[in-house]
Amino acid sequence: MDRTLVLIAFILLTVSLFSIEVSGHITQDTTWSPANNPYIVTSFLYVDSGVTLTILPGTEVRIVGADKSNIYNFMWSGNSQPIAKMIIVNGKIIAIGTKLNPITFDRNESEPSYRWGSIYMAPSAPMSTFEYCIFRHANFCDYVPGDWALAALEFANGVIRVRDCTFDTNLQALRSMYLSADLLIYRCTFRNSDNEYPPPFAGAGYLGFSAAPSPEPPEHYKVTIAKCYFTGNATRGPTGYYMDILFLNNVMDNYNTGINRQEESRNEYGTFSSYGNTTINGDGAWGCTSYAVTDTVFARRNRFVKPINANPGNSPLLIVASGYGTSYVSDNYLYGSVQAYSFQTNATTTYMYNNIIETNYSPAIDFDITSTAHQDGQMRFFNNLVRYIGSSTPYVYYTDHASPFMYNNTFVNFHTFQGSVGDCDPIITNNIIDVSYRYGTGSEAHHPTFYHNCLSIPIPTYAPYTDGGGNVVDNPAFADTLNGDYSLHIGSRCIDAGAYRPDLPEFDIRYHKRIVPAFVGVPSVIDIGAYEYNSVYIGGLRGYVYDSFTGLPVDCVKLEIEGKLPEFSDSLGWALFPTGAGVYTLKASRWDYADTIIPIVAAYEGEETVLNIPMVRVNVANDDEVTPNPGTDYGLSNYPNPFNPETTVSFILPSARDVTLSIYNLRGQKVKTLHEGLLPGGFHRMAWNGTDSQGKSVGSGLYFAKLEDGKHSQTRKLMLMK
Known part of the structure; x- marks a missing residue:
């Protein structure tokens, strides 16, 4: 086998039958290929300034490691390098593997307790790229005496490109305390089955990002973590200055995380929002976090699933709104040992709405404003279905220092309504409240007030409860509880029995219209509960x-x-x-x-x-x-398809132009012209009712809509079925 490699000044190469040992300085552009696998880093390896190390798909890189139980194995001793080795990049690495042939970075030893150091991108280095790479068993390491790199990829230059990579059992996967550009982590896998590191490194987490505390950048950096998979006992990791983080369409499987609380507003900090994520089992809390009163954050369309018999069952998954700004927690689905939690500090407003919470944890909802902060925030909880699915004696909510507005919710199968009411006065309006025993405890000084609710048991006449009027004690008459349908059945006393609120949204939990327009002499009416009866989609x-x-x-x-x-x-x-x-x-x-x-x-x-x-x-x-790249796609589509008797053809024009939209049959004969002439730029839609240019109905079969503008054309198949 030919095991030759270009010799580079100041780099030590030892070629054996089965490996190439590398160390020292790479001083000119170099390529590593799988033909020379594995590359064993036996001493500190430096990619010098201006140099690119290109690593081809399928290449294996093994770095000499040391026992992680002794942190001195990863620290300089006088002029002697640490026992564990690392790669220091002053130039850049381009490591682009493929799905079938990834690039691997791992320890050289087989001992389970051994770890290698880090790949450290120096502050002046240009951006490195890692795609379809696997990083296993990285720890920390001194890149110079007294300064540590703490992650498999430590990018002190503040920029990096990471796609489709796997990080498995590392102290930390990715880290930079000097972020200098927007950051995207896309389609990566993070696993950790061994987080037993000595102090101060235990629980470092998968990710750790921050910009420098000064100077302040013109705008916060956008950090997007998208389509990633997390599993294991490490947390997501700490975050810091001047970043707005979006956690998007990720999956967390048996994953642990946490919530950050701040007792004072920190304008130099950023925000955390989440959308479309799925959490299965695990422990901890996440959702959205803000640090300044001007922030707007959201936790939307997420799924939290923790089986009822999950261990630990007394430690629920929490969806959280936390911080100082305006928070939107909506359209989430929570099942099992779960809780909705709003912790606000000098909050502006928290909106929790259109969520479905099916829980065996008590309380299902927790509202809190820290007692050391200004208490001028508002919490609004509306259009939610909250159902208890356990077997104990649960209560719906707990609140302390926060006076939530709770309206148009449906609470089902609870024992007690409220666990405790601290220094606050909740307003409870238009809710269906199904509790079997009592409404809970309170205080003489603070009074939850009930308006226009449908109740399973009467409101007590003694303090701390106030009956504001309009409440009814009756069965709400749900449509089909056996199949999980908690909308209202015809004849329910909840229909048209609600009270108007000026802050009531136009929609219910399904985004159907909430307020029915008034007739002459008849006021507008709404229903009690999360669902509006016999209402249409808002559009x-x-x-x-x-x-x-x-x-x-x-x-x-x-x-x-x-x-x-x-x-x-x-x-x-x-x-x-x-x-x-x-x-x-x-x-x-x-x-x-x-x-x-x-x-x-x-x-x-x-x-x-x-x-x-x-x-x-x-x-x-x-x-x-x-x-x-230039494009001529006008987004030509139709709906419905197949259709009978009519379909709507839609398209997008980037600017005003003369266009022709025609229908053709399988023989290429024009059946009908739907439009010919000038149209403004924008979205357009036109209906075809299955007739020809003479107004006669055409037969079932395949037709084509063709859009032409004189230079370009686009065609769409239409299926007419009679």
Whole structure:
């Protein structure tokens, strides 16, 4: 076998039959390939300034390690290197593997307690790239005496590109305390089955990011952690200055995490928001966190599932709104040993709405404002279904120092309503409250007030409860509880029995219209509970996001409409946006695609406007300039398809132009022209009712919608079924 390798000045190469030993300085561009596997780093290896080390798919890199139980194995002793070795990068590494042939970085030894040091990108180094790489058994290591690198990838230069990598049993996976650009961690796997490290390193977590405390950057850096998989007993890790973090479409399986609490506002800190994540089992709390009163954060469309018999059963998964700003916790599903928790410090407002919580933990909800802070925040809990599925004597909520507004919720199968009410006065309006025993404890000085609720047992006449009127004691008459349907059945006393509130949203838990318009002489009425009876969808958009070149769906695309919280596309490219009726401008964006702007998108009450959203990929190669690829995709689509008797054909024009939209049959004969002439830029839709140009019905079969603008054309298949 040919085991030759280009000799580089100042680098020690020892070639054996089965390996190549490397150490010292790499002083010119070098490529490592799997033909020379494995590369064993026997001493500190330096990639010098201006030098690129390229590592090809399938390459194995093994770094000499040491027993992790002795931290001095990872520290300099005088002029002697640590026993464990590491790679120090002043130039850059381009390590791009493939799914079938990843690049591996691991310890050289087989002993379970051995760990290698780190890959350390120095402050002046350009951006390195790691794709389809596996990092196992990294610890910490002194890169110079007294200064540590604490992660498998420590990027002190503040920039890195990491995609499709696996981090398995490391002290920490990724870390930078000098973030200098936006950061994306995409489609990575984080595992940890061994977090028994000596102090002060125990529990370091998977990730640790921060910008420098000074100077303050012009804008916070955007840190996006998307489509990743986490499992094991390490936490997500600490975060720090000047970062806004988005946790997007990740999966956490038997994963432990925590919540940060601050007793004072910290404008130099950033925010944490989450969307579309799934947590299975595990322990801890996450959701959204803010540190300044001007912050807006959200925890939306997440799933928390912890089986009823999970261990530890007395340690629930918590979805949390925490901090100083405005928090939105909505459209989440929680099942098992779970709890909704709002911890606010000088909060502006927390909105918890349109969540389904099926829990065996008590209390199901916890509201709290720290007693050392200003208590001028508001907590609004509405349009939620909260159902107890355990076998003990649970209560619905606990609150201390916070006076929540709780309205239009459905609480089912509880023993007690409130566990304790501290220095606060909850307002409880338009709720279905199904408790079997009592309403709970309170104080003489503070009085929960009940307005227009449907109750299973009467409100006590003694303090601390206040009956504000309009309450009824009756069975709410749900539609079908055996199949989990807690909407109202015809004849329910909850229908039209609610009280109007000026802060009531226009929608219920399903985004159906909440307030029924008044007739002449009859006031507007709403229902009690989370569901509005016999009501229609408020209207909205359902977008399919795809790559205009490949036609494949694109996930994690951010969809924005001014004045509304963003939505994001899922793994199949779909995104639901319940906007309400109106005309909107929609922006679709993702880090590696050019922005798509779609003006004049109309949504109608009772309908979903379905639109295709084509995305044009940009060319991104390491830190090269971003160049859009040209595209001519107009997002031509139709809905429904197949159809009978009518379908709506929709398309997007980037600017005003003359277009022709026609229907053709299988023979290529024109059946009908739906439009010919000038149209403004934006979203358009036109109906075809299955007739030809003479108004005669055509037969069942396959047809084609063709959009032409003189230079480009696009075709869509239509299936008419009679």
